[in-house]
Amino acid sequence: MVSLIGGVTGNHWSMDTKPAAVSQHKSQGDCWMVLHGKVYDITSFLPKHPGGRSLLLQNAGQDASRAFDSVHPPEILEEHLAPEHHLGNVEPDFQSNKPEGDGMNGSVPGASSSREMSALPSLSSMLSVAEIESYAMQCLSPKAISYYVSASDDEITKAENGRIYRTILLRPRVFVDCTECSLETSVLGNKVGLPIYVSPAAVARLAHPSGEAGIAAACAKFNALQIISKNASMSPSAIVRAGKPGAVFAWQLYILKDIAATEKTLAQIRQIPEIKFIVLTLDAPFPGKREADERFKMAEVAGGAPPQTWGTESALTWQKTLDWLVTQTNLPIVLKGVQTHEDALIATRYPAVKGIILSNHGGRALDTVPPPVQVLLEIRKFCPEVFAKLDILVDGGIKRGTDVVKALALGAKGVGIGRAALYGLAVGGEKGVARVLEILADETITAMKLLGVKNPKELGLRHVSCKPLIMCAR
């Protein structure tokens, strides 16, 4: 990061006030930063930054646009900084560290570079999600690897999410004409081309400069649903623009302690008709203990990173929160991070809630919780009426078409991929994500044909054998 020494112009200085150089304001008690040609006083925001104040102080007194762009959309400034924090604008030649390109192809600190990507074999020669993951490890930065791959504590839940699919066996039927087989289905009444969707995942631009827009463009090719993260590194409107035509979106919400900021964002979402439902994430009221990520941050911030501020509201409750949310949106609500059959049943009592996502955040929240598939089995056993009332989606550990087929056979309407999409993005931007979706779609259709099933809606309990799981759900 280059230190800035130019002058400042803007509304907040009178003509006879000689502005001090931005680079002089870089302490905890007096902190300025240049972002996209504008100078901000971020002193009061330092203790509120979810990534910790040290990361901001590292970039204090400088043009931090590139570092900022790799993790945040520009709109987030308005969400968190009042107009009076904008001190003025820098002279054009002052922006020594502005972002390159149009954001789709420009370089982003920490993202895979085109040089690293060109050293990889062709995407068409990558045959499985696991193979794409291994190539992603070659081209992602250490920062991105520690953030994307990590899970909480001993990563038991993360491992179990994938392992459980290996314990479920399939039951193919013979003499079924499956010449014609389709993956089309619907999620909350929205027609989609695949029963596979991309789960919300923060800061996709760490994987590739095209970020969430690259994911959107890939999803559009398959008419697949993309759930946009509240912590996306691009604005929801920019992501949605990249998906046209034919793309279906949902938007994931974290309710922040700063409720006014949350309401402001929800108002922006109301202006985007392509967003068909709101996904409220509930499994992370506090951050999980992801040691790989913490270790990286300790190395990045000299002297060790202080504990993070977690901006997410931890005082959410069924009635109060859902009563508030329906005043902010007319869209259907989906609750993400449901981890017990009891909560699945309670969700059916709230008319605005039209779906749930059984998820443990890819093992990134509480460790040693059961995989979503086991919760699906609990629901089948203890409150099967939930299936008739809500669309149930699941995510976590999906790497094969047979995993998709098993989750659908157990009652899921759709199956989300989190890391797999990020790894695809790392190895090939939009084309890499499209390759991940293509592999999973082809594998799913192959599995369905071999099972004797013509479309996702035909899949049912009779297609799986999972006695041991049903025992453990008792």
Ligand SMILES: Cc1cc2nc3c(=O)[nH]c(=O)nc-3n(C[C@H](O)[C@H](O)[C@H](O)COP(=O)(O)O)c2cc1C
């Ligand atoms: C790097 C990363 C960032 C994530 N960010 C979010 C997020 O912002 N909001 C959210 O609801 N879930 C988030 N998740 C969880 C995913 O939506 C999803 O539940 C999980 O990745 C599924 O597991 P999988 O990675 O094994 O497919 C994130 C997951 C990862 C790996």
